[in-house]
Amino acid sequence: xxxxxxxxxxxxxxxxxxxxxxxxxxxxxxxxxxxxxxxxxxxxxxxxxxxxxxxxxxxxxxxxxxxxxxxxxxxxxxxxxxxxxxxxxxxxxxxxxxxxxxxxxxxxxxxxxxxxxxxxxxxxxxxxxxxxxxxxxxxxxxxxxxxxxxxxxxxxxxxxxxxxxxxxxxxxxxxxxxxxxxxxxxxxxxxxxxxxxxxxxxxxxxxxxxxxxxxxxxxxxxxxxxxxxxxxxxxxxxxxxxxxxxxxxxxx
Amino acid sequence: xxxxxxxxxxxxxxxxxxxxxxxxxxxxxxxxxxxxxxxxxxxxxxxxxxxxxxxxxxxxxxxxxxxxxxxxxxxxxxxxxxxxxxxxxxxxxxxxxxxxxxxxxxxxxxxxxxxxxxxxxxxxxxxxxxxxxxxxxxxxxxxxxxxxxxxxxxxxxxxxxxxxxxxxxxxxxxxxxxxxxxxxxxxxxxxxxxxxxxxxxxxxxxxxxxxxxxxxxxxxxxxxxxxxxxxxxxxxxxxxxxx
Numbered sequence: 001x002x003x004x005x006x007x008x009x010x011x012x013x014x015x016x017x018x019x020x021x022x023x024x025x026x027x028x029x030x031x032x033x034x035x036x037x038x039x040x041x042x043x044x045x046x047x048x049x050x051x052x053x054x055x056x057x058x059x060x061x062x063x064x065x066x067x068x069x070x071x072x073x074x075x076x077x078x079x080x081x082x083x084x085x086x087x088x089x090x091x092x093x094x095x096x097x098x099x100x101x102x103x104x105x106x107x108x109x110x111x112x113x114x115x116x117x118x119x120x121x122x123x124x125x126x127x128x129x130x131x132x133x134x135x136x137x138x139x140x141x142x143x144x145x146x147x148x149x150x151x152x153x154x155x156x157x158x159x160x161x162x163x164x165x166x167x168x169x170x171x172x173x174x175x176x177x178x179x180x181x182x183x184x185x186x187x188x189x190x191x192x193x194x195x196x197x198x199x200x201x202x203x204x205x206x207x208x209x210x211x212x213x214x215x216x217x218x219x220x221x222x223x224x225x226x227x228x229x230x231x232x233x234x235x236x237x238x239x240x241x242x243x244x245x246x247x248x249x250x251x252x
Numbered sequence: 253x254x255x256x257x258x259x260x261x262x263x264x265x266x267x268x269x270x271x272x273x274x275x276x277x278x279x280x281x282x283x284x285x286x287x288x289x290x291x292x293x294x295x296x297x298x299x300x301x302x303x304x305x306x307x308x309x310x311x312x313x314x315x316x317x318x319x320x321x322x323x324x325x326x327x328x329x330x331x332x333x334x335x336x337x338x339x340x341x342x343x344x345x346x347x348x349x350x351x352x353x354x355x356x357x358x359x360x361x362x363x364x365x366x367x368x369x370x371x372x373x374x375x376x377x378x379x380x381x382x383x384x385x386x387x388x389x390x391x392x393x394x395x396x397x398x399x400x401x402x403x404x405x406x407x408x409x410x411x412x413x414x415x416x417x418x419x420x421x422x423x424x425x426x427x428x429x430x431x432x433x434x435x436x437x438x439x440x441x442x443x444x445x446x447x448x449x450x451x452x453x454x455x456x457x458x459x460x461x462x463x464x465x466x467x468x469x470x471x472x473x474x475x476x477x478x479x480x481x482x483x484x485x486x487x488x489x490x491x492x493x494x495x
Contacts, residue, residue, distance in 0.1 A: 005330065005333040005334050006333055006334070006336075006337040007337075008334060009334045009335055009337075009338050010337070010338050010341075013338075029356060030356060030357060084256075087256070087257065088256065088257060088260055091257065095474070096470075097428075097477075098424075098427075098428050098473045098474055098476065098477030099469070099470040099473045099474055100428070100431045100432045100435050100469055100470075100473050102432055102435050102436060102439075103435055103446075103447075103450060103465065103466045103469045103470070104466065105439075106450050106451070106453070106454040106462055107276060107277070107462065107466070109454070110274075110276035111276065111277070181344070182343075182344045182345075182346065185344075185346045186346040186347075186348060189346045189348060189349055190346075190348050190436045190439075190440075193348070193351075193436075193440050194436070194439045194440055194451075201349070204349055204352055205352065205440075208352040208355075208356070213353070213356060216352055216353065217353065219349075220349045220350065220353070223345065223346060223349050224342065224345040224349075227344040227345045227346060228341070228344050228345065230344070231343075231344035
């Protein structure tokens, strides 16, 4: 009983969907049959052109995320280890944290062009916040005794940073990564839906404009799978790198 | 320290004001001027009203469902086993991709936007409510049961208070999310609202309107966040909120 319950809910939803699709009460536009959605998913993976669209979106998401990771860890470390930098940057980050950065996108289009650069820039900006804030929290809360001991044993500032501060804040940094990766996917998809001629977000809008709900749902499935896979990749990397501390969550 | 901060802020604003800027980047004084001018016209308030009319109902609906179902999943094991896998499986998926489907199902008007905002707000509140319940200290539950409390009393007096800080923390996240999704949905398709205002301004090269919309959504996001934090501090006075 306990084994089947997790699948029961998902199964029931899928069965109701398929029944609604086959009942003929609604148009295929509203509830396309799951068989045709699955067919479109298979088509997606066999067409080189659609795989290229996925690759375009993935590049934008990972590009912005990687830039944000480099800049975010550097800024967070500086803020955590220097009172002056923290005093200057903390009000900036906490003050603009709750402001939707997405509103900057039209201006980014003018500044960086309508191509990939404006999207990567927005992904960078949105991912920067969680990474900086978490790295800052981690670098600030390093156990003081460890710092003193390392210092006492004659470690240089660079050694302390590399051997004490970075390992101690690594769990926080990865917690920031886990927030930032779905954000990167969200921003890429939204910006592609709003202004783009390629990428998965554009494919969703394009399929809907051509009234191909089954194809649109197939792209949604691909986006969902991509988001899920990226999240799992972060968790996997975290467990390999931070082997001394297990992620103590239940499902996530 | 405060002096250094003020000096930095003034220096940044001065450089921004005096630097040679392209047409699409306005100087701070120009932005402030356009914003004050827009405050005097009725048009801005109509857009703000339309936007809030979408984001707030979505926020309330999504957060309420998230809190209720999250508490239920944290308390009842069979419910947890049934619902949680579906929620955690779809958690990393960008919810905004459902907007076109919602538009087909619920029409192109406000309903589809409210529901997509509710969907986005549901997840963080559900997950925090769920972990809030699961983090309840077992010893407190045992003591309450030992002293003869009924399961309903345990839930109301022990489980709920210990889950509330997590739920309040997630409301901050979901309120910010509601503004983001609202803005995105309005940019993709709407006839009013701040997101649509910025799209129209962009298409007609009205840079002044673009910045007015930007400043307005920034103020809304910031003050909404302050409001939630204020409510958090008032309601949960016994707990020190994290900065």
